[in-house]
Amino acid sequence: MAEQPAIVLVRPQLGENIGKAARAMLNFGLTDLRLVAPRDGWPNPAAGPAAAGADVVLERARVYETTADAVAECALVFATTVRKRGDTKPVVGPDEAAEQIHGLAGKSAILFGPERSGLDAADVSLARTILTVPINPEFGSLNLAQAVILCAYEWSRAKDLVQPPKTDALPPAPQEELDGLIAHLDRLLSQKNYFLPEERAEASRRTLRNVLTSANWNHLEVRTMRGIFSTLENPPRGERRR
Amino acid sequence: MAEQPAIVLVRPQLGENIGKAARAMLNFGLTDLRLVAPRDGWPNPAAGPAAAGADVVLERARVYETTADAVAECALVFATTVRKRGDTKPVVGPDEAAEQIHGLAGKSAILFGPERSGLDAADVSLARTILTVPINPEFGSLNLAQAVILCAYEWSRAKDLVQPPKTDALPPAPQEELDGLIAHLDRLLSQKNYFLPEERAEASRRTLRNVLTSANWNHLEVRTMRGIFSTLENPPRGERRR
Incomplete structure (x- = not known):
């Protein structure tokens, strides 16, 4: 200001x-x-x-x-x-x-x-x-x-x-990065049977997309989230090298 | 303009x-x-x-x-x-x-x-x-x-x-038409003792006016409402000619 x-x-x-x-x-x-x-x-x-x-x-x-x-x-x-x-x-x-x-x-x-x-x-x-x-x-x-x-x-x-100055703000990530993120999370959730029963799946997926889309993340933020999902799906870090 | x-x-x-x-x-x-x-x-x-x-x-x-x-x-x-x-x-x-x-x-x-x-x-x-x-x-x-x-x-x-006025929308009815409508309804309601007890009457009338004012009706809509009120205060249509 x-x-x-x-x-x-x-x-x-x-x-x-x-x-x-x-x-x-x-x-x-x-x-x-x-x-x-x-x-x-x-x-x-x-x-x-x-x-x-x-x-x-x-x-x-x-x-x-x-x-x-x-x-x-x-x-x-x-x-x-x-x-x-x-x-x-x-x-x-x-x-x-x-x-x-x-x-x-x-x-x-x-x-x-x-x-x-x-x-x-x-x-x-x-x-x-x-x-x-x-x-x-x-x-x-x-x-x-x-x-x-x-x-x-x-x-x-x-x-x-007046809006906060916009010089620092990155633009939202390209849609394909967002899609990659959503697909990633979808895969994780499917493994946990999140989308069952089948007749609820479509609505649940729409909700998921809406939530992630509304976040309006930039590419750095999407990357961070990808990292988080990867962490979640993999064994604990310390145990990988064993 | x-x-x-x-x-x-x-x-x-x-x-x-x-x-x-x-x-x-x-x-x-x-x-x-x-x-x-x-x-x-x-x-x-x-x-x-x-x-x-x-x-x-x-x-x-x-x-x-x-x-x-x-x-x-x-x-x-x-x-x-x-x-x-x-x-x-x-x-x-x-x-x-x-x-x-x-x-x-x-x-x-x-x-x-x-x-x-x-x-x-x-x-x-x-x-x-x-x-x-x-x-x-x-x-x-x-x-x-x-x-x-x-x-x-x-x-x-x-x-x-200023931009050219939007020609499609009718303006709100003149205040005096609205006043006529309010007076009309006031009369009907008074007949039904709506404004009793007396000490509540002023506030009730103000509420009535506020509600009808906020409707923002144009003159056609006001006219329609007048017709509705008239219908309400008169005998059923089919019975008038008897």
Whole structure:
């Protein structure tokens, strides 16, 4: 599982909005809040009431002098901007950003600009990727906490959807290997009269195949099982050489 | 393209929150706001400033006395609740709700309860489906406007992804047809003293509504059921003409 992204508020103006952002974050399990040069200093008495109980986020918040300091250790930085400005950077929505964050081994950060002006060009230049919420073009009026909650929501949503990385997983064994395994076990069981009486045999064999097929073993696992069956049908190992 | 869903605020308390909900809606292109018995009446002077320019939504808002009135023509009604309560109704997130709305030929509605208490059981019983935002279980503190914006965002998002509607399936019957069916059956049952003793009546009626709502019948099916109820309440067919 990837680390959760840092939410970086760059030069936020109102303590109330910092509190609301913290609340939005915690609603979806985010707790890493970073503040770059908050206008009214930090802590800010207006933040607590607006956080509506998300005090843990405020208490852990870290303050930085520059945006670069705030994201120094991050491998992937997103800059939220409402408008595109002929960007040369890739532009993603909150959904794709969330997927990228979950796919990352390292730390990520999402930058949010001051309430009135948004991120400046220097802040944006720190980011690898632009994050834009696709909004009504005739009424773009997303406030800071709303932008944060949409990003947090998508992160939380993608977390549930995320699968364990598949790099280690081997594909299932080829069918012929599985068939060999089944035949092997069938032989052993036949010797023990497992498939008698005759009229039950077909159903029992189907059950056997279903069970082994559902195991979805890869070729290494099938090989291991073959070894086990061989062991079972042969005399005890120590006695073979006698 | 499906119609956009109505956003139904049931007994909202603060005008400010109505305004914020309107702003959240318009950010993602939703404009059909309906208010059920707003506590402080309507219009409310606190709504406008909080709408931050989404006045068009407030101006078009319609006010209803009951939740049933507000969703009378809707074929698909969602009830937003934070917690599951052993529901018998299907539960979806904002993403799946948005998909269902886009796949529907008719009108849909999403119900949001009063700020403090949320929807009551009678409101929920009007809905076919529960809409729950999957939220941090240790800190569920989603306010009204936040819940609205997440639903509006997903609706907007799904609009871009939407596939042509599946033309073969009939949509669910409009809510008022369902109401007629429920009233019909209620009458029959009342004649049989089904709802006695009195203190059980409300719960029995809610159960009745939930059962018939979950059937998800289209208008042909509702009509068939009406015919069945009529048959039941009248003398045997062969005997009527005597």
